[in-house]
Amino acid sequence: MATDRRPIVDLSEAEARHRLPLKWGVPEGVLAAWVAEMDYAVDPVVLESVQRMVADGITGYPVMEDPQLAESYAAWSARHVGWAPEPEAVQPVVDVTAGVRLAIDVLSGPGGVVFPTPGYNAQHGLAGVTGRAEHLLEVPPSADRAEIDLDALDRLLAGGAQTLLLTQPHNPWGRAFTRAELEGVRDVVVRHGARVVSDEIHAPLVLPGAEHVPYLSVEGTHDHAVAVVAASKAFNTAGLRCAQLVVPDPAARQRLADQPMSRNDSWSPLGATAARAAYDHGDGWLASLIERLDEQRTLLGELLATHLPEVRMRPVEATYLAWLDASAYGHDDAAAVALERGRVMVSDGASYAPGSTGQVRLNFATSPERLTEIVERLAKAWV
Ligand SMILES: Cc1ncc(COP(=O)(O)O)c(C=O)c1O
Structure with missing residues (x-):
């Protein structure tokens, strides 16, 4: 089993828009933090396995x-x-x-x-x-x-x-x-x-x-x-x-x-x-991914404490999807306000919990820089 560590490679916004058409099929100027896909390049070992297959005409x-x-x-x-x-x-x-x-x-x-x-x-x-x-x-x-x-x-x-x-x-x-x-x-x-x-x-x-x-x-x-x-x-x-x-x-x-x-x-x-x-063969890449997501989880906690202190984030033990209770800011449809005023697409909590208000799901599997901008924009939108 290959366990060599391979780094996580961040996608630029242009690359993400090209490679992740559902998640990033959002209007220009909007940052995508909704669909459960990551703004990271696919593990090259996994990608090569598929490229080889297509190159060999195995269809x-x-x-x-x-x-x-x-x-x-x-x-x-x-x-x-x-x-x-x-x-x-x-x-x-x-x-x-x-x-x-x-x-x-x-x-x-x-x-x-x-x-x-x-x-x-x-x-x-x-x-x-x-x-x-x-x-x-x-x-x-x-x-x-x-x-x-x-x-x-x-x-x-x-x-x-x-x-x-x-x-x-x-x-x-x-x-x-x-x-x-x-x-x-x-x-x-x-x-x-x-x-x-x-x-x-x-x-x-x-x-x-x-x-x-x-x-x-x-x-x-x-x-x-x-x-x-x-x-x-x-x-x-x-x-x-x-x-x-x-x-x-x-x-x-x-x-x-x-x-x-x-x-x-x-x-x-x-x-x-x-x-x-x-x-x-993915263990080495997965280990890097888990390290990155752990860092992103910590960063998200810090960013929320700084910019959105009234938001309550459930402890994230797994996944790269954070459940945020933003109800203290008083917006029933916090996701719509995030999009309109902050130009950030997060998932509306009511689609997961029918009838709920002020809840959103935020995907933090992105770069530290983009996550920082996402939270800053959410703060502008909600506060
Ligand atoms: C819990 C859960 N199940 C299933 C899926 C979708 O999986 P698939 O595309 O293989 O149906 C997701 C996607 O995010 C998910 O979070």
Whole structure:
């Protein structure tokens, strides 16, 4: 395994606008701090793996099963989080959201899906797409530390919900749940015979001071849970389209294998190649990334203390997405005010926590200089 350190290379604004068209498809003069992509160049080792493939003209369908990708993920997981599924349990899917949908569609009972909020905005409504009710398990947006309310989970499962959509580490809570917390979740879920789909896309992005505990590493979870994982968030390759579904229960694997091919949008071989390169050879780059994000997290805290002392930032244990409670400044739609007056695009908290006001999610995976300008502009807009 290559563990040589490779530096994080900041993208200029022009490069970011060119390479990250969704995040940076904002009007000229606006700074983008919303979509969960990083203003950093892709690890050259990952990029080269894809460039080689295209140069060789490899543009055909991907293989139906990808044992090499499964081995690469399992080895990465063993090295980084001290637990690994057996490679047979790992199945490619096109992206994490599709993997979550597929798992619920095929493996869950018809009862509702519990979705802790604030929750990843693109997954609001996912339960409905699978024909199930969505039950929000609300954490007050302004709470200093976000925790899963086990009594509320218990009530929702007692009331007929049959699946918990867990996000571990959590976007936008910034939490990496502890083993004890996950054991608490397991106990409630098992009591009701419910299922868990654990979205672990942010697992590589746990920052110093916290650790990632895969839900499937908790004893007694394999018969009721799957995880959906990917290298794409940590390695900035979301557009290459490949995630992995981890299904430790052989009976559940068989049910998935029995589905018609039309149920799963096939992944891209470019994404599978990038994921393998990241898992096999990305450790040195990832170590630099974690160092940088740790520095950015500290810088953000300092900038807020200086320019926006009334903003409360939840401690960020993982991800590069900070949840900011700016309600003290009195703007209901703080994101709209940031855009209009500050020319900064942050994510509106209400899209994660319906009905909330004064909350935003800020992406700090950028250069120190750009982050400084972002916070200075937010201060001009809000104060
Ligand atoms: C928790 C979570 N799940 C899933 C996704 C999206 O993943 P994908 O593009 O693979 O569906 C994101 C993107 O930021 C996310 O934060």
